[in-house]
């Protein structure tokens with residue numbers, strides 16, 4: 001009985017969500033917009049994206065990057081999961097965000113570390129100053145779709161192409177000629193079309209190999225422990241500087257950087273991938 005009631009409530013909730021005006025009709029992006037900026041299905045109050053029947057599993061099925069079911073290599077469609085060198089690459093997704101991106105940039109500066117920022121188009125449009133700061137400080141960029149559309153890979157090639165181009169245009173409105181040679185699919189929900197279109201547009205699909213699920217807010221201690229335990233040469237570490245409350249990630253980064261820089265050479269993913 002409890003399950004039935006939960007399912008009914010879930011359906012009613014999904015229906016209600018579908019009536020929210022700024023939702024894309026018939027398609028879940030996993031994103032909502034709160035008073036303090038966009039949330040990308042990472043917050044407990046963010047709710048389950050509409051159209052997802054498995055409400056009982058929570059956002060883990062469809063939510064943030066680290067939640068993707070595609071954690072094995074079978075579903076990556078050739079997306080890179082390592083740096084391709086002995087160096088370790090830190091990646092920061094979903095920004096830029098005026099609350100957290102400057103804190104991340106300051107910590108990276110303090111440890112003389114360069115990283116890669118997988119930015120969301122609408123956030124790039126809203127915060128061009130932060131895109132400029134990212135580039136000016138020697139970090140590299142990765143396209144992370146316009147609106148963090150976890151379902152983008154299921155859309156038509158034309159729709160995917162338009163989304164990726166719109167995102168690149170927003171980035172280049174802030175930094176003309178900015179190299180954007182990486183694409184990371186939200187939720188890691190890779191499909192053959194999204195990989196193909198990204199490649200056609202000159203971007204290499206980028207996954208990850210170390211995922212502390214920081215968007216689930218496990219606390220700085222757990223984020224730190226996961227990264228330091230799993231890091232190895234060539235790791236691509238998935239972190240988030242936006243999409244919700246990221247103070248835990250910032251606090252973890254403060255603990256992670258002294259250790260990682262002692263053990264590894266860190267790099268921003270190159271803008272000339274081979």
Ligand SMILES: [Zn+2]
Nearest residue numbers: 065093094186
């Ligand atoms: Zn993301």
